[in-house]
Amino acid sequence: MPDVLIAGAGPTGLLTAFELERAGVDVLVVERDAEPTTQSKALGLQPRSVEVLADRGLLAAIEPHVQAKLPAGHFSGVPIDYTDLPTCFPYQLGVEQAHVTAAIEARLRTPVLRDAAVTAVTQDDEGVTVTAGGREYRAGWLVAADGGHSTVRTLLGAAFPGSPARISLVVADVTLSAKPAGLAEDWTLPSSGSGYLLPLSGGRYRTIVFGEEQQRLGRDAPVTVEEVQRALTAAHGPGVLVGEVLWASRFGDASRQLEQYRHGRVLFAGDAAHVHLPVGGQGLNLGLQDAVNLGWKLAATVRGTAPEGLLDSYHAERHPIAARVLVSTRAQAVLGIPDPDAAAVRQVFTELLAVPEARRAVAAELSGIGVTYPGITGRADIPVSADGRAVLVGAAVPPGWAGRVEGREGAAPRLVRPDGYIAWNGGPGLEESLHRWVGAPA
Ligand SMILES: Cc1cc2nc3c(=O)[nH]c(=O)nc-3n(C[C@H](O)[C@H](O)[C@H](O)COP(=O)(O)OP(=O)(O)OC[C@H]3O[C@@H](n4cnc5c(N)ncnc54)[C@H](O)[C@@H]3O)c2cc1C
Structure with a gap:
C-alpha cells in the first residue's frame, strides 16, 4: 500500500x-x-x-x-x-x-x-x-x-x-501551408490578440483564436480547420493557409x-x-x-x-x-x-x-519571485537538501535535532525549509522556528 x-x-x-x-x-x-x-x-x-x-x-x-x-x-x-x-x-x-x-x-x-x-x-x-x-x-x-x-x-x-466562463477561446497547434508575410520565426513578447502565431518545434505553430464564432459555438463543438482558417484570415489576411489542426481545445475565463x-x-x-x-x-x-x-x-x-x-x-x-x-x-x-x-x-x-x-x-x-508566506524572510540561494529536509546554515544544529535537520557551513545564518523559503535568519527564535517547521527534537 x-x-x-x-x-x-x-x-x-x-x-x-x-x-x-x-x-x-x-x-x-x-x-x-x-x-x-x-x-x-x-x-x-x-x-x-x-x-x-x-x-x-x-x-x-x-x-x-x-x-x-x-x-x-x-x-x-x-x-x-x-x-x-x-x-x-x-x-x-x-x-x-x-x-x-x-x-x-x-x-x-x-x-x-x-x-x-x-x-x-x-x-x-x-x-x-x-x-x-x-x-x-x-x-x-x-x-x-x-x-x-x-x-x-x-x-x-x-x-x-467563483464565476463561470463568459468568454470562449480556442487553442490550436497547426501546420501552415502558406505563412503570412513577415511572420516572426522566433518567440517575441507579448504574444497576444486573436490569431497570434508562435513557432513551435517540428514546423508546428501555436495559435489562440477568439471572436464571435468561438463565443457562439458550444464548449464541446469540435474545432475544425475551417474555423481556425477563418480566424487566422481575419487576423492576417488571405495569405495564411492552415494545413492541419494537430491539436485543439476550447477554454474560457471561468475563475x-x-x-x-x-x-x-x-x-x-x-x-x-x-x-x-x-x-x-x-x-x-x-x-x-x-x-x-x-x-x-x-x-x-x-x-x-x-x-x-x-x-x-x-x-x-x-x-x-x-x-x-x-x-x-x-x-x-x-x-x-x-x-x-x-x-x-x-x-x-x-x-x-x-x-x-x-x-x-x-x-x-x-x-513568482515575490511570493512569500507569513514569517518567511526570503528564498534561499543554496540548494535545498536532497532528501527534502530543512537545512540549517551558519549555526550549530541544536541538540536533539541532528538527523532531522541538515547542518551546513555558511556565512549567513538561516534555517531553510525544504521548499527553499527561509524561516529564520539569525538572532533569537531558532528553536521556535525548528518547532514550528521541523517538529519536536528526537
Ligand atoms: C490554452 C492554455 C494555455 C496555457 N498557458 C499557460 C502558460 O503559458 N503558463 C502557465 O503557467 N500555465 C498555462 N496554462 C495553464 C496550465 O496548462 C495548467 O494550469 C496546468 O496544466 C495545470 O497542471 P495540473 O497538473 O494541475 O493539471 P492538468 O495539467 O490538467 O493535469 C491533470 C491530469 O489529471 C488527469 N486526470 C483527469 N481526471 C482524472 C481522473 N479522474 N483520474 C486520474 N487522472 C485524471 C489528466 O489526464 C491530466 O493528466 C495554460 C492553459 C491553457 C488551457
Whole structure:
C-alpha cells in the first residue's frame, strides 16, 4: 500500500510525487490517459519555477527543449521586464509543458499507472480508498491533482465557488501551408490578440483564436480547420493557409477556487484547486509551487514527524497566493476586452506599468519571485537538501535535532525549509522556528 496516492500525472501531480519520493515516501500516481500527453497547454516556466526545477536537478533535462529565454513576462500582453529580478534566472523559459512533465516523470522511482481514471473515493480515520481504472487502492492520503475538471472534487462535493466562463477561446497547434508575410520565426513578447502565431518545434505553430464564432459555438463543438482558417484570415489576411489542426481545445475565463484545499485525508493541488483564464502564464507555475509547498509537509505527516498544524499550513499558505492570481487574471481578462472603454483602461495601465516601482511589483508577482508566506524572510540561494529536509546554515544544529535537520557551513545564518523559503535568519527564535517547521527534537 502506498503512503500517498496521487490522482493525475499533470505537472502538479508529477512534481508532488517527485517531492514525496525524495523525502522517502511511497507514492502511486494514477492517471486517466493511457499515454503521456505530447500536447502542451502551457508554453512557459516563470522564474520561480525555474529556480525550483534547477534546485532539484530537473532543469537539465528540460533545457534542450527550451525555445526561448524571454527577458520579460506580460500582464495581459503589456510586457513586464524581468531583467532586474533578484534571481539567477531573471527570465521566462519558453518551453512546451509536455517536456516539463516528461522530465519530471523520468525521475520518478515508481512508474505512473496509466489508463487508471479515478472513479470513486472514500476516506476514514486511517486512510483513503480509491477506485482507479476499475481497481481499488488503499493509501494513507490522496492528493487530487486531476486538473480543472477534477473528478475527486466532484466526488467529494467540495465547494468550488467563483464565476463561470463568459468568454470562449480556442487553442490550436497547426501546420501552415502558406505563412503570412513577415511572420516572426522566433518567440517575441507579448504574444497576444486573436490569431497570434508562435513557432513551435517540428514546423508546428501555436495559435489562440477568439471572436464571435468561438463565443457562439458550444464548449464541446469540435474545432475544425475551417474555423481556425477563418480566424487566422481575419487576423492576417488571405495569405495564411492552415494545413492541419494537430491539436485543439476550447477554454474560457471561468475563475474558481476551492474553499478548502484539505478535505480530511484528501489534499487538492494545481488546477484541481483553482482555475482561471490562462493569461500572464500563471497556471502551470501555480501548480508547481503548490506541489513544492505540499510535498515536504505531507512527507513529514506520513513519517509522523510533522509538527502540529504543518499540513494545514499548506492551505493557509497557498490559498491566498492562488486567490491573488485569480484577481490578477480577472483584471488581465478585462484589459483584453476589445472595446473602447477597456482600451482606455489598458492605456492608463500601460502607462502606470512603465513606472519602475509598479513594474517591479507586478514582475515580482507574475514571476513568482515575490511570493512569500507569513514569517518567511526570503528564498534561499543554496540548494535545498536532497532528501527534502530543512537545512540549517551558519549555526550549530541544536541538540536533539541532528538527523532531522541538515547542518551546513555558511556565512549567513538561516534555517531553510525544504521548499527553499527561509524561516529564520539569525538572532533569537531558532528553536521556535525548528518547532514550528521541523517538529519536536528526537
Ligand atoms: C490554452 C492554455 C494555455 C496555457 N498557458 C499557460 C502558460 O503559458 N503558463 C502557465 O503557467 N500555465 C498555462 N496554462 C495553464 C496550465 O496548462 C495548467 O494550469 C496546468 O496544466 C495545470 O497542471 P495540473 O497538473 O494541475 O493539471 P492538468 O495539467 O490538467 O493535469 C491533470 C491530469 O489529471 C488527469 N486526470 C483527469 N481526471 C482524472 C481522473 N479522474 N483520474 C486520474 N487522472 C485524471 C489528466 O489526464 C491530466 O493528466 C495554460 C492553459 C491553457 C488551457
